[in-house]
Amino acid sequence: MSGKRQTILVFDSGVGGLTVLDPIRKARPDANYIYVADNSVFPYGELSEDVLLARVRDVFDTMIPRFNPDLVVIACHTASTLVLPMLRARFSIPFVGTVPAIKPAAEQSQSRIIGILSTRGTAQRDYTAALIRDFAQTCEVILHAPSELASKAEAALNDEIVTDASILADIAPCFVENEGRRTDTIVLACTHYPLLLEAFERVAPWPVTWIDPGPAIARRVVQLMGEASSDAAPEQPIRAIFTSPFAASAPLLAALKGYGLEKIDFISINPASPV
Numbered sequence: 296m297s298g299k300r301q302t303i304l305v306f307d308s309g310v311g312g313l314t315v316l317d318p319i320r321k322a323r324p325d326a327n328y329i330y331v332a333d334n335s336v337f338p339y340g341e342l343s344e345d346v347l348l349a350r351v352r353d354v355f356d357t358m359i360p361r362f363n364p365d366l367v368v369i370a371c372h373t374a375s376t377l378v379l380p381m382l383r384a385r386f387s388i389p390f391v392g393t394v395p396a397i398k399p400a401a402e403q404s405q406s407r408i409i410g411i412l413s414t415r416g417t418a419q420r421d422y423t424a425a426l427i428r429d430f431a432q433t434c435e436v437i438l439h440a441p442s443e444l445a446s447k448a449e450a451a452l453n454d455e456i457v458t459d460a461s462i463l464a465d466i467a468p469c470f471v472e473n474e475g476r477r478t479d480t481i482v483l484a485c486t487h488y489p490l491l492l493e494a495f496e497r498v499a500p501w502p503v504t505w506i507d508p509g510p511a512i513a514r515r516v517v518q519l520m521g522e523a524s525s526d527a528a529p530e531q532p533i534r535a536i537f538t539s540p541f542a543a544s545a546p547l548l549a550a551l552k553g554y555g556l557e558k559i560d561f562i563s564i565n566p567a568s569p570v
């Protein structure tokens with residue numbers, strides 16, 4: 296992949312994928328980016344597997360021919376733990392997924408108690424169960440999926456008040472003490488959650504290592520696409536596509552601009568048949 300400016304499409308159900316876009320963009324500032332947020336059916340974490348599969352297929356049936364990306368990043372654990380085989384069978388370009396960072400968490404935990412903070416969908420996936428079985432058998436694993444936390448991350452980016460008490464209630468079950476050992480590592484297994492990291496650190500009952508998948512995903516993208524070329528053209532503003540119009544407040548627009556998203560368009564997705 297060399298020559299013309301490469302196009303990377305980064306996808307999520309909402310603004311969570313920005314936490315993955317950011318490190319990718321730092322690693323490859325020369326690429327052209329499209330950010331797609333399927334906000335019309337957010338949150339993905341509450342959708343059934345059949346509905347989510349059909350939905351993501353319909354989104355990509357529209358987006359791939361329209362934007363012709365060189366590579367797609369599914370910056371969403373809820374989708375990645377389910378839809379990657381379907382997407383790879385359907386399209387010939389590379390898809391990079393974001394799946395719960397259970398392996399690195401288990402490798403670095405000293406106390407052998409790790410938390411996985413995810414959405415309900417991700418917590419229920421066979422894929423997640425297999426990661427725990429394959430990589431965290433020697434750990435006590437607390438898999439916890441607060442139903443409103445991704446929505447709180449969206450609200451926080453929109454400058455709405457999200458209280459520390461409500462954040463603490465959402466993360467507290469991950470903090471466990473058992474015979475003198477306590478949770479020392481928590482996987483942020485939803486890309487929305489790094490948006491709340493400051494609050495997590497502020498309210499946490501004790502300090503832990505939080506694992507944000509973004510940097511590892513950026514390394515994977517560089518592995519597949521190569522390093523940025525030294526004579527790279529300057530960064531370009533990013534085009535964002537949302538699947539449902541929304542009244543973007545001034546703070547939200549400013550936050551999106553901070554991630555490089557300058558131009559926002561809406562493309563609605565007409566559902567086809569079930570998968």
Ligand code: DGL
Binds near residue numbers: 339485487
């Ligand atoms: N950001 C998404 C993830 O990583 C999910 C949020 C949602 O429930 O839509 O799982």
